[in-house]
Amino acid sequence: MTIVRQNALNTTVNPLVNSPETSAEKVIEAERMRDVLVLLQNLINSEEATVKLILDCLYDVGSVNIINKKLRMKPLNRVMKLIARMSKPVFRTLALNWFKKNCPQLITNWLHTQVAFENIQNLPEKVAVEVAELQPYPIAPTENLSQEIINLRSQVKLLAGISIIAIAILGVTAIRLN
Structure with a gap:
């Protein structure tokens, strides 16, 4: 007499059985995430003044x-x-255009990762490995680096001087016009 457990008979689950259900769930998920994207775009458009104030605060601090x-x-x-x-x-105008174009999708993607409940621990390791493997610039000798630093410092001084002169000319022009 052989004893067979019922659980032992159904140990393998056919992935094709759940396929229509899974694909329907994926379609619903994609539609809902599109809804989130549209809602975020509407929120940004309706609360443009709030977005401008947030960008102003970030610009001031940054x-x-x-x-x-x-x-x-x-x-x-x-x-x-x-x-x-x-x-x-100028920053406000450029930042607002960038924010309207990019942030709804970035926020939607971030929110989707938050509700996906997938194993996120592997992602930072992959990024760290990719960054560690890439070395786009060869290590230069110290003489070249020090010469490059000297050149950059002189360029910064030149640009600062030009900026100061331009602001002074702008001020003098504004005073003469008044």
Whole structure:
């Protein structure tokens, strides 16, 4: 007499049996994610003033931090902060266009990864391996690097001087016109 368990008979599950159900779920998932994308686009369009205020705040903080990090000389630092304040409207226009074009899709993709509940632990390892394997630039000798640093510093000084002169000319022109 042979005893056969019922569970032992159904150990292999045919993937084709669940295929229509899975494909229907994938279609519904894709439609819902498209709905999320459209809703985010509508939200950004209807709350454009809020998006502009957010971008302004990010620009204020980011511009000051990057100027403080890159420029140590006080007079040049102050001048660049003034230039950053004057260029804010241009940034706002460019950033708003970029935000409207790219952010709904980026946010949708991020939200989809949050609700997919897939194993995300493998993704950072793959990225780290790809970055570690790539070396696009050969390591240069220290003499070339030091010469390159000297050249870059002189270019920064030249550009800073040109910027200061341009701002001074702009100021003088504005004063004469008034």
